[in-house]
Amino acid sequence: MIKLIASDIDGTLINSNHEVSDYTKKIIHEARKQGIQFALATGRDHESASGIARQLGIEGDDTAIICLNGLRVDNDTRDYHYHAPTMTYEDCELKEAIGNKYFMGVLYCFEDKIYYHMDDVAFQDYQLGISEQQFKFFNESLNAEKITGLKDIKHLFETGHQILKMVYIQNGDYTELVKERIAKEFDSRYNLLIVGDGWAEIMPRSVNKGDAILNYAASLGIKPEEVMTFGDSDNDLTMIAKAGCGVAMANARENLKTIADAITLSNDEDGVADYIAKHVLHQ
Numbered sequence: 001m002i003k004l005i006a007s008d009i010d011g012t013l014i015n016s017n018h019e020v021s022d023y024t025k026k027i028i029h030e031a032r033k034q035g036i037q038f039a040l041a042t043g044r045d046h047e048s049a050s051g052i053a054r055q056l057g058i059e060g061d062d063t064a065i066i067c068l069n070g071l072r073v074d075n076d077t078r079d080y081h082y083h084a085p086t087m088t089y090e091d092c093e094l095k096e097a098i099g100n101k102y103f104m105g106v107l108y109c110f111e112d113k114i115y116y117h118m119d120d121v122a123f124q125d126y127q128l129g130i131s132e133q134q135f136k137f138f139n140e141s142l143n144a145e146k147i148t149g150l151k152d153i154k155h156l157f158e159t160g161h162q163i164l165k166m167v168y169i170q171n172g173d174y175t176e177l178v179k180e181r182i183a184k185e186f187d188s189r190y191n192l193l194i195v196g197d198g199w200a201e202i203m204p205r206s207v208n209k210g211d212a213i214l215n216y217a218a219s220l221g222i223k224p225e226e227v228m229t230f231g232d233s234d235n236d237l238t239m240i241a242k243a244g245c246g247v248a249m250a251n252a253r254e255n256l257k258t259i260a261d262a263i264t265l266s267n268d269e270d271g272v273a274d275y276i277a278k279h280v281l282h283q
Helices: 009-013 022-033 046-056 089-101 120-127 132-138 150-158 172-185 209-219 234-242 254-259 271-279
Strands: 004-007 037-041 064-067 072-075 080-083 105-110 114-117 144-146 163-169 190-196 199-204 227-231 245-248
Touching: 004 009, 004 209, 009 046, 009 190, 009 227, 009 271, 022 037, 022 046, 022 271, 037 046, 037 209, 046 064, 064 209, 072 209, 089 105, 089 150, 089 163, 089 172, 105 120, 105 150, 163 172, 172 190, 172 199, 190 234, 209 227, 209 234, 227 234, 227 271, 234 245, 234 254, 245 254, 245 271
Parallel strands: 004 037, 004 227, 037 064, 114 144, 227 245
Antiparallel strands: 064 072, 072 080, 105 114, 105 163, 163 199, 190 199
């Protein structure tokens, strides 16, 4: 019996228009009426994930938000808050050198601002084939600042600011080509996770959605076999593998489909809602 459902957001719960459909809202509310807990599990930050909770009409309503790939887990109504350890300046310095070696743009994501550096040729490569939605990151309206390198923001580490995650960006085809080469240069403490076209996030292995979800479930007295998860990208691998029922979207990366217990419709076909309706609510 499923007692907790956790879903990724982008490419999973929301459609290509970045919206939650009315049908998805209906099914999630029906599941919650039957006593099933619902959680968001995303690489987004808390503020951005909260916007999706508002679309669903469940923000602050005993809904857990597992954000930044498991770095933070929050449930405002249950006073459950968990923050995992993050990366040191020295860790970031090593990853910066590897990124530069492979001509990647490098992003440093902090609570209040994103800093990035990228040479002009790499930036032109990145623009090839990416959507307008992805490119919006570089619009002046977003709180991002271009720097020459990590050394420009060393003072943030020295004054106690916590980096949330690092990201490599480049042309999507190129990123797929060099991903495994880059990953081999990482030590065993880190993962490189492709979560979008040309967008690869660097996270400590100790920070992952799977462990975060199971720890949260345990706080509710819910067993792993009573957890269902939905995802589409590399950062969903652990939660698909560790849940009692891990479901991959039709539009998911092939490595995720390989380990999933089931495959549902795409995010543009209400895949999450369709699977819950048929296999949990038995509609």
